[in-house]
Amino acid sequence: MHALLGICGSIAIAFVILITVFLVMSGVPAIKEIGIINFLFGTKWASTAVEPSYGILPFILTSVFGTAGAIILGVPLGILCAVFVTKIADKRIGAIVSGAVDIMSGIPSVVYGLVGMIVIVPAVRSLFGLPDGANLFSAILVLAVMILPSVISVSETALRAVPREYEEGSLALGATKTETIFKVTIPSAKSGILASVVLGVGRAVGEAMAVMMVSGNVPNMPGIFRSVRFLTTAVASEMSYSSGLQRQALFSVALVLFVFIMLINIILNIAVKKENRS
């Protein structure tokens, strides 16, 4: 039995190693051929032009800005929602909100994209008087909503884990409930909340389908109301048709994305460990 469980356990590791090796092997040749500086810092992507150019800086910056925007909008909202569910709302209402959050996390990303395409894109267009609403801003709005469930549920767990004595001590010293929440409970749950943020970053960086439907998909350098292409959508929109160096370059884009996610995980690990030690 132990051996069987051991095998099951090692399957996960095997997949991680397999995917890493595969991505590195298929991603490195194109980077070598294009040159790492040209690839990472080139500002023009024209993979099917007569003289192709493979610069992915627009994708990298779009992914960074898009994720940052989603975090700025989504994280405060998510944390406050978690505070409401755990500390303010009475049990029944809290359960309803938690249930809604669970349902939200189960909605497929293509549905978010569809709603974004039919509701958010035209709304952004008329609200800001733009010729077209498919841009970075719409993508940020969709991503901000999409990271909510992970931020809320992880923050919720962290807030619930704060020992009752801390809050009782604070209240006994004369602090109001609001003061207790913001000065005692949230700081004590800091590492868990931080974890929820990083999880949100991971979700936002890795999302492809929904942003493809609302971001316009043109490889421009990012601007808030410009049509942009993310790292994920760069791979997804061209992979099915690609060939030769173009295909290899798409694998390289995927490799860059993979490195991004790995870095995020490492940062998370370090941050959480540091927090635990102090």
Next chain:
Amino acid sequence: MKKIKKLIVGAAAFSLLAGMTGCGGAQTAAPGSSSSAEQTVSTDGSTSMESVIGFLSEAYQQKNGVKVTYNPTGSGSGIQAVQEGRCDIGLSSRALKSDEEKTLNGTVIALDGIAVVVNPQNTVTDLTVGQIAKIYTGEITDWSQLGGNDAPIVCIGREAASGTRDGFESVTDTEDMCKYAQELTSTGDVIQTVASNPNAIGYASLASVGESVKPLNVEGISPSEETILSGEYPIQRGFLLVTPKDKALSETAQAFYDFCTSSEADELIRKAGAVPVAK
């Protein structure tokens, strides 16, 4: 805390993978191995030919009991798949390039008009190919320059390697010069976007143009079966069956090929919204 951390690391990695495979899923479905499976014909290629090949294969299966598989990967991959022997017949919505013609035969079975569509609220009804080219290259940027409303033009197009985009850009002579506001990955997305934006212009296979958008006349000719077949409507392309030159088709594949090129297929091609070529 440790548990949560592990959960998060896993979830983050998983969401990356899920995001990527979610979109790649459709094209990774491998075609049925062609040579080993008796009584199956595998086709692979142009997404624009989906409805044409759908009608043909369904009718053929009912008639002869032979299953025809279709893997919608795009013209480029379809041609590559025939070259590598991964499918029996490749489907392409663009003409073969000269180096591809060395090893492959392309047979036009149908013509497809690419309609230039605008929002129904748009008052412009007629454009020349030159004007369309100027719109897409960014020389004409406002509908008022074309006699329409005073509003900026929003150019909607397809992703870089789409057969429709290739067809459109080669007819209008705007290859690699188009300045798109949006590059969408399917015909349906283009129609949906044009239908919801009064300033948008887009292009799509005539077969998939419905009530929600307004097709423009080009050079005074409205896109229809007659004007496409007669060659009057300028923005059109061929739907090709691609077969290897050096290797004969399997018996079942050859029978399907003959069926597609026979006059029997005309009505089916018409039903699918394309124009059958005269036999």
